[in-house]
Amino acid sequence: MNIPQDLKYTKDHEWIKVEGDTATIGVTDFAQGELGDIVYVEVETVDETLEREEVFGTVEAVKTVSDLYLPLSGEIIKFNESLEDEPEKVNSDPYGEGWMIKIKFSDESQLEDLLSADAYKEVLGS
Numbered sequence: 001m002n003i004p005q006d007l008k009y010t011k012d013h014e015w016i017k018v019e020g021d022t023a024t025i026g027v028t029d030f031a032q033g034e035l036g037d038i039v040y041v042e043v044e045t046v047d048e049t050l051e052r053e054e055v056f057g058t059v060e061a062v063k064t065v066s067d068l069y070l071p072l073s074g075e076i077i078k079f080n081e082s083l084e085d086e087p088e089k090v091n092s093d094p095y096g097e098g099w100m101i102k103i104k105f106s107d108e109s110q111l112e113d114l115l116s117a118d119a120y121k122e123v124l125g126s
Contacts, residue, residue: 001029001030001033001124001126002029002094002095003028003029003030003117003120003121004095004117005117007095007117008071008111008114008115008116009028009114009115009116009117009119009120009123010069010071010114010115011115011123012069012071013027013028013030013031013034014026014027014028014031014068014069014071015027015028015094015095016071016072016114017099018111021104021105021108022077022102022103022104022105023071023072023074023102023103023105024099024101024102025070025071025099025100025101025102025103026090026094026095026098026099026100027059027068027090027094027098027100028094028120029094029095030124031094032090032091032094032098035059035061035064035066036061036062036063036064037061037062037088037091038059038060038061038087038088038090038091039060039061039062039087039088040059040060040087041057041058041059041060041080041083041084041087041090041100042057042058042059042060043056043057043068043076043079043100043101044057045057045076046076046077046078046079046101047075047076047077048075048076049073049074049075049076049106050070050073050074050076051070051073052070052071052072052073052107052110053069053070053071054069054070055067055068055069055070056068056069056070056076056101057079057100057101059087059090060087068100070103071110071114072103072105072106072107072110072111072114073105073106073107073110074103074104074105074106074107075103075104075106076101076102076103077102077103077104078101078102079100079101080097080098080099080100080101082097083098083100
């Protein structure tokens with residue numbers, strides 16, 4: 001299972017790449033594997049400011065629909081629009097072309113609550 005060391009994680013199986021006051025967010029390799037073939041990603045919260053743990057979108061797989069929870073409070077500034085036509089990128093490249101949103105986060109202290117790669121491995125029991 002792929003768990004890059006340079007990212008942060010949540011117990012809800014999202015990854016976060018922090019660059020200055022912006023964060024790129026997607027679902028982990030574990031999450032996409034559990035969901036199965038992803039057929040649709042919906043994010044209708046661009047330009048909205050949400051609090052941590054609010055739902056920012058949904059991901060639909062062949063067998064299920066799952067809510068996506070924001071790991072940091074902030075303004076959603078970009079959605080990966082290529083997922084509208086190619087949602088399968090979340091399966092094939094979850095940490096690259098399968099990213100979902102970018103946010104401008106508002107509370108840097110929330111970064112301390114995110115998991116390191118090793119802590120995330122413990123959550124998975126691996």
